[in-house]
Amino acid sequence: MAPATLKDVAKRCGVSLATASRALNNRSEVSPITRAKVLKAAEEIGYVASSLAKGLWSGETKVIGVLITTIENPFYANVVSGIEKVLKDHSYNILLCSSYEEVDQEWAALTVLLEQRVDGLILAPVQSKPEVVERLQKNSVPFVLVGRSIPGIDTSYVVCDDFKVGAMAAEHLLEQGHEKVLFINSSRNYSAEQRLQGFLTTMQQHGINISPKWIKTVPANQNAKYSLFEALDQGLEPSAVFCFCDCMALEILSGLKERGLKVPADIAVMGVDNLNVTEITDPPLTTIDIQNYEMGIRSAEIILKKLQEPGAKHEQIILSPKLVKRNST
């Protein structure tokens, strides 16, 4: 059975469509008696107005598209949670899509989001290439990048200082006496590039040259431990592993266990994101806090602002990372 329509409500209480609409939308021109009649009828038949019809008319859907890699990554769960917190207060909803770090899936998801006529978009782009953003600009949908920006384009974004993240990790590991550091990195995205640059630059400043084989890129949707195994099987003997994110660090922790290596005695491990669980892993993980939840908050605030002032300038927010030293290093 199709859902009740305004027409059903109007018919039930003997008024016109227009009057029913006005009563339900609290317009002032309706007499109290009529209003009561309409509200009662609507209540009785369980009427819920169609956002589709409203959206077609008003041009807004009250839906914000959120496109991330996967909600299984607690980092994004934190971000989405922040977004949700802000949007909820302004009656906006989230249409959630995942790219699984694949360009094709990201493109397809974008199509869906545009079809659904989301009022705005918050996304963590898979690549550091401009295609996706250009498409959004062409379609003139307000959007904000979150977690990762794209170099050379003027957009709004909320990221952390990724260069600094890499630098911070290098400094911390050097302080702990590690020079043979394996870098388990993510692929393609700009944050990964920046963290690598920060890491390498800092290492170099301390006179240490990291050869390319010490930089492993984890293929999308593959457990990071295989990249570790690859390195070990190539004969590398790292004294520390720095991971792009805590998720990978947890996989590394588990991989090291498999290989019988003790952390931090045999090898140190550090990640990025400061996920809740890193506090109680074995051992508690040294990581870098990049303000996950705050990223969500800020990106949602920006998108709301863009909706209010369509002409507003782009906003670039770069949050400061903070080292969280625990026992894995």
Add this chain to the structure above:
Amino acid sequence: MAPATLKDVAKRCGVSLATASRALNNRSEVSPITRAKVLKAAEEIGYVASSLAKGLWSGETKVIGVLITTIENPFYANVVSGIEKVLKDHSYNILLCSSYEEVDQEWAALTVLLEQRVDGLILAPVQSKPEVVERLQKNSVPFVLVGRSIPGIDTSYVVCDDFKVGAMAAEHLLEQGHEKVLFINSSRNYSAEQRLQGFLTTMQQHGINISPKWIKTVPANQNAKYSLFEALDQGLEPSAVFCFCDCMALEILSGLKERGLKVPADIAVMGVDNLNVTEITDPPLTTIDIQNYEMGIRSAEIILKKLQEPGAKHEQIILSPKLVKRNST
């Protein structure tokens, strides 16, 4: 600037709306030349059809509402991930809402979902009361409950055998010699009730009576460790803690650390969900696998089936829990 419309496409290549529509929808009645012309025009102006308009016409939105407590709980992240996997293959999208375990927020989210005219709904109800389900039935939206059912109503659902979960935990803890077990439970929902029943019943069968003060209910959105502290401060001296879910168990682990209690030497801990991280916590957590991802898969399959055969009978799926013994007990 408003997004391009079919009219724009039609105008650009000098055909009628009808023809443009047919060409874009791959209808057979269009000449190859016309079709090519239309597709080209659409491509050039970045035309993306409006799901709103299509939905208004067709009565379907290709969107499934998913209403969970919070995506921050990895259990639900796993479930949603399973749902997404299935829906993606059938071109359905997810509109994600969170109840944060609050009745009011659940009700409001439901309104949103109905307004958006989702084709179907997958939800983990906050309470074991029928209100929510009755509303859905009244609105005749296909829906499936996931993770938690509601007693006394005929609906489709995918859950695990929660009574058995509680029983399994009791048996395992008894085997390990624990009779003074603190149960840190969730509130209101039927799974929590069932797990408690299974737990108490099994304990009783072994001649052990658990007094009510050994059952703590964690208020919504509060860290479970405070319930633990409450118990300890009341002078209880549990030798084991059984938690409704791993999320709570992780919080308990962290709370015990704060209080200087060693796991499992001073006190054993077990959870439910078998989250990925439980493998590498300190110590690795004993838990019960309830097939999170599979729950998502199955619930999505059911909803798809309901959409195909509107008259189909309700399906009740009860998955088997499995003990995962690790070092925390």
Add this chain to the structure above:
DNA sequence: CTGAAAGCGCTTACAG
């Protein structure tokens, strides 16, 4: 093979 027209469920000027 193509186009004019009606209609999906709403809202708001425009009359009265």
Add this chain to the structure above:
DNA sequence: CTGAAAGCGCTTACAG
């Protein structure tokens, strides 16, 4: 204060 009518962006019978 209320109603008839037009229109938001589509799709599909109905003619031709």
